[in-house]
Amino acid sequence: MEIRIDYTNMMAAAVSGGLEADDWREAGEAFRASRARVNERDVRGELGFLHLPERDALRQACETTAGEMRPDVDDVVVLGIGGSALGPIALRTALLEPGWNLLTRSARNGLPRLHVLDNVDPATIAGTLDRVDIARTLFIVTSKSGGTAETMAQFLVANDRVRAAGLPVRNHFVFITDPDKGALRALAASEGIRALEIPADVGGRFSVLTPVGLFPAAMTGIDIGALLRGAAIMRDRCATDVLSENPAGAYATLQWLAHTKLGKSMHVCMPYSDSLRDIADWFVQLWAESLGMVRPDGTSVGPTPIAALGATDQHSQVQLFMEGPADKTVSFLAVGSRSGDVEIPSAFPDVRELAYLGGHTLGALLDIEQRATAGALARRGRPNLTITMGKVDAEHLGALFMFFELATAYAGELYGVNAYDQPGVELGKQFAYAMLGRPDAQAAREEWDRLPKPDPSRTI
Numbered sequence: 001m002e003i004r005i006d007y008t009n010m011m012a013a014a015v016s017g018g019l020e021a022d023d024w025r026e027a028g029e030a031f032r033a034s035r036a037r038v039n040e041r042d043v044r045g046e047l048g049f050l051h052l053p054e055r056d057a058l059r060q061a062c063e064t065t066a067g068e069m070r071p072d073v074d075d076v077v078v079l080g081i082g083g084s085a086l087g088p089i090a091l092r093t094a095l096l097e098p099g100w101n102l103l104t105r106s107a108r109n110g111l112p113r114l115h116v117l118d119n120v121d122p123a124t125i126a127g128t129l130d131r132v133d134i135a136r137t138l139f140i141v142t143s144k145s146g147g148t149a150e151t152m153a154q155f156l157v158a159n160d161r162v163r164a165a166g167l168p169v170r171n172h173f174v175f176i177t178d179p180d181k182g183a184l185r186a187l188a189a190s191e192g193i194r195a196l197e198i199p200a201d202v203g204g205r206f207s208v209l210t211p212v213g214l215f216p217a218a219m220t221g222i223d224i225g226a227l228l229r230g231a232a233i234m235r236d237r238c239a240t241d242v243l244s245e246n247p248a249g250a251y252a253t254l255q256w257l258a259h260t261k262l263g264k265s266m267h268v269c270m271p272y273s274d275s276l277r278d279i280a281d282w283f284v285q286l287w288a289e290s291l292g293m294v295r296p297d298g299t300s301v302g303p304t305p306i307a308a309l310g311a312t313d314q315h316s317q318v319q320l321f322m323e324g325p326a327d328k329t330v331s332f333l334a335v336g337s338r339s340g341d342v343e344i345p346s347a348f349p350d351v352r353e354l355a356y357l358g359g360h361t362l363g364a365l366l367d368i369e370q371r372a373t374a375g376a377l378a379r380r381g382r383p384n385l386t387i388t389m390g391k392v393d394a395e396h397l398g399a400l401f402m403f404f405e406l407a408t409a410y411a412g413e414l415y416g417v418n419a420y421d422q423p424g425v426e427l428g429k430q431f432a433y434a435m436l437g438r439p440d441a442q443a444a445r446e447e448w449d450r451l452p453k454p455d456p457s458r459t460i
Contacts, residue, residue: 001233002336002390003399005247009378010254010329010385017326017381019257028243031253034413035241041409046420048201049405052209053232059224061196062211065174066218070112072171074105074136076219077128078116079154080212082289084142084176085118086282087208087401088216092116093278094397095222111221112138120150125157134165138219139173142212144198146182149432169193176211203420205286208401223394230398238406248406251385255329255407256414258383259303264329267303268321271333272310272370275392279333280307283404290408292424293417301415311369318373322380330377330384334370337391338363 012018041047052058078088092114097103101113115128139158143151155173162172170192177184179197188195196211198204207213209231214224238248258264267287269280284305292302308317310332321328344365346358357365370386377384387403389396412419430444 001230001395001399003234003247003387003396003403005250005385005387007250007254007385009374010258010383015378015381015383017262018383019254019261023257023261027253027257030414031243031246031249031410032241034252034410035246035249037413038409045201047409048199049203049206049209049402050235052199052202053228053235055199058197058199058211059214059228062215062218062224065194065196066215069138069174070219072136073112073138073219075132076112076114076138076140076216077132077158078114078118078140078142078216079151079158080116080140080142081118081148081150082285083204083207084144084148084151084212085116086205086278086285087213088114089116089118090208090278090282091213091217091222091397092220094275094392095217095394096220098274100220109221112219114216114220116216117154120153125154129158129161134161134172135167137172140176140216140219141173141184142176143184144178144182144204144207146177146184146186149429149436152183174215176215205289206405206420208282209398226394227398227401230395230400231402233395234399234402235406238403248403249410251331251387251403252407252410252414254385255303256411258329262383264327264383265303266306266328268306268308268317268328268330269333270308270310270313270330272366273333273335273392274309276333276335276389277309279400280309283307286404286408287411289422289425290419291411291415291417293415293419293421294424295416301417310373311366314369314373321382322377326382328382330374330382332370332374332384332386334367334386334388335392336388339391 008014010018011024012020038047042050078085080088092100096114097108100108101115115132117125117128139155139162141151141155146152159169159173162169173193175184175188175193175195176198177188177195179185179200185195187193196215198207198210198212202210204212209228214227217224217227234248238246240246243249243253255267269283271277271280284307287303287305294300306317306328321330341361341363344357344360344362346355348354374384374386389400408419427444430441431448433441434445434448
């Protein structure tokens with residue numbers, strides 16, 4: 001398993017807008033302190049994501065449940081939002097065949113299709129439910145609290161469809177939720193529905209290697225043991241205070257230095273692989289929701305993550321990255337070895353714009369485009385780095401998840417915030433509960449009613 005980081009283009013020796021060597025050397029002490037604080041949190045039992053590779057009971061529960069339910073299922077529909085959905089989406093895109101849901105059952109080796117409903121847009125929800133055979137559909141309802149309004153609304157709609165078809169609810173739902181408490185845990189007990197647990201010490205955006213991601217993966221034949229094995233390898237590789245030997249620590253420290261020393265407040269994640277495109281969206285939630293915080297002294301901090309895709313966004317966002325405000329770093333995700341490639345045929349030798357492409361492969365073209373973009377950014381004084389995965393498989397993907405989660409943990413300590421909380425989203429939730437009439441949201445209703453109302457004179 002190989003994941004390596006080339007941060008040459010983050011440094012002033014290579015890039016005019018890069019980090020000075022002295023700043024990088026001096027950051028070693030800040031990183032050691034941040035890692036010590038991460039270790040303290042771990043000792044207090046706050047960082048369960050670090051220990052998921054050893055929690056065999058979770059993996060076994062996913063594999064056993066999947067093995068029992070899979071023969072009667074043509075479609076798996078994940079109901080969730082945020083961390084409950086982004087991880088399964090990233091796993092599906094990376095590790096299932098392109099166009100998996102369009103393949104015949106035999107081409108999928110008898111495995112079910114995987115749908116992830118990560119919003120409450122009625123057109124999407126109704127369209128998906130109208131396309132699947134409810135009698136051969138399994139709904140995975142994912143909410144640690146059991147009170148997420150969007151997910152509970154999705155569940156109520158799906159539950160109604162199942163009951164209207166005269167089907168036993170317990171055969172068509174699996175809940176993924178808190179081990180002991182919450183509405184879903186109570187419903188599971190009263191309705192006889194299977195429930196898999198999100199450990200109490202694992203937050204939603206760090207939960208991809210819990211049943212949140214592992215159970216949908218197991219249902220579709222992904223090797224979840226390999227995912228966890230890769231995560232363990234990366235975690236153990238990062239068990240060092242030496243900054244230059246700790247890849248997650250180096251990533252976190254480079255981004256923090258670029259932000260605090262150079263004003264690079266925006267961090268672009270740009271895979272050069274369609275299979276990794278949704279890793280960027282998963283990273284955006286992890287980085288934004290973990291690091292965008294108000295510190296105890298009242299200071300608002302945090303970088304702004306941006307998702308991009310190479311080479312697609314070379315014809316879109318890269319113009320901004322190259323010549324717009326110099327407030328960004330770019331992290332490229334490259335693939336060392338692709339599972340397959342396509343040779344570009346040689347034709348039209350007299351057409352200059354076509355002839356030079358013949359004899360190359362599409363994979364080589366994509367790799368060259370990535371290196372060229374990194375070089376062009378460096379030439380313009382725009383810091384960037386490249387993370388290269390040996391290949392896209394379950395073990396490497398598990399390692400990549402752990403890499404970014406650990407980097408987020410280190411970055412939280414460097415920024416001086418609690419990377420495992422999200423108080424900034426709670427007020428909006430409370431206002432929504434109030435407007436929907438939830439009984440325990442009366443205080444939020446009163447606060448909402450005190451807000452200024454729309455002014456017709458200011459509506460165009």
